[in-house]
Amino acid sequence: MAAPLAYALIATDLDGTLLRGDDTLSDRSLAVLARVAAAGARHLVVTGRPAPRVRPLLDDLGSKGLAVCGQGAQLYDAGADRLLWSVTLDRELAETALGKIEAEVGQVYAAVDQDGVDGLTLIEPGYLMPHPTLPSVRVGRRDDLWCEPISKVLLRHPDLADDELAATARSVVGSLASVTMSGPGTVELQPLGITKATGLALAARHLGLTPSDTIAFGDMPNDIPMFDWAAHGVAMANAHPELKAVADEVTSSNEDDGIALVLERLLG
Numbered sequence: 001m002a003a004p005l006a007y008a009l010i011a012t013d014l015d016g017t018l019l020r021g022d023d024t025l026s027d028r029s030l031a032v033l034a035r036v037a038a039a040g041a042r043h044l045v046v047t048g049r050p051a052p053r054v055r056p057l058l059d060d061l062g063s064k065g066l067a068v069c070g071q072g073a074q075l076y077d078a079g080a081d082r083l084l085w086s087v088t089l090d091r092e093l094a095e096t097a098l099g100k101i102e103a104e105v106g107q108v109y110a111a112v113d114q115d116g117v118d119g120l121t122l123i124e125p126g127y128l129m130p131h132p133t134l135p136s137v138r139v140g141r142r143d144d145l146w147c148e149p150i151s152k153v154l155l156r157h158p159d160l161a162d163d164e165l166a167a168t169a170r171s172v173v174g175s176l177a178s179v180t181m182s183g184p185g186t187v188e189l190q191p192l193g194i195t196k197a198t199g200l201a202l203a204a205r206h207l208g209l210t211p212s213d214t215i216a217f218g219d220m221p222n223d224i225p226m227f228d229w230a231a232h233g234v235a236m237a238n239a240h241p242e243l244k245a246v247a248d249e250v251t252s253s254n255e256d257d258g259i260a261l262v263l264e265r266l267l268g
Contacts, residue, residue: 005266008042009207010214012045014049016219017218025057026260032259045068046067051083058078065078066084066203066207068200071180071188072195073086073151073194085202086115088150089151091150094112095146098155108165109125109127109156110154114151119150122144130183130184162181162186163181166187178195213231217262219235224243227246237258238255
């Protein structure tokens with residue numbers, strides 16, 4: 001077996017981090033993750049995507065272990081295809097939060113990720129998916145978004161920049177929900193107090209690992225709690241300035257195998 005890594009847990013975001021812009025994994029990334037496994041370390045996906053949208057990527061990685069999904073609201077067991085833990089966003093609170101946001105900025109367009117391993121992504125009229133490759137179901141009106149339990153709400157504004165929309169949402173939502181920004185065109189409402197760090201901590205406990213065992217990779221402000229929790233946080237070159245400001249180091253972009261560069265260095 002290869003020599004052990006300095007970190008026993010490798011936590012990686014997906015979009016803008018491990019994945020390239022076309023939602024694929026490079027051969028170099030796959031090869032270094034195989035070397036990480038041979039060295040005895042665990043790779044853990046920690047993503048804003050809900051479990052049903054992560055399953056195909058875990059298959060590509062050959063992963064049958066755990067994954068943190070839905071911004072930390074879901075702990076998914078890929079081998080058993082079931083959720084070990086999940087937290088839903090109260091739908092009445094979500095509607096109230098949307099109303100408060102629209103009172104400040106005018107109409108926004110919304111989508112929801114339903115809870116469960118087979119939950120759908122529903123989008124209301126006018127909402128444009130930031131990742132057009134991800135499957136979604138368009139509904140006829142906003143009320144149709146609330147037909148089943150949800151893990152989060154995704155918001156887009158026709159004119160405001162993501163940072164401005166997120167800042168306004170935080171200022172008016174209060175204790176109804178947590179607000180985060182996970183990618184271009186992706187401002188989200190999630191259950192209050194739930195972050196990638198809460199999901200990562202739960203997964204680590206299942207694996208018998210701790211923050212000191214963990215190196216984390218990300219690209220957006222929703223990765224800040226994960227960086228605060230882990231021993232070492234690595235931002236991609238394409239990362240949001242807020243994440244770079246708290247990172248321990250900055251690597252190359254997701255298109256240039258930034259994760260592989262760091263892991264190859266650690267492997268020696």
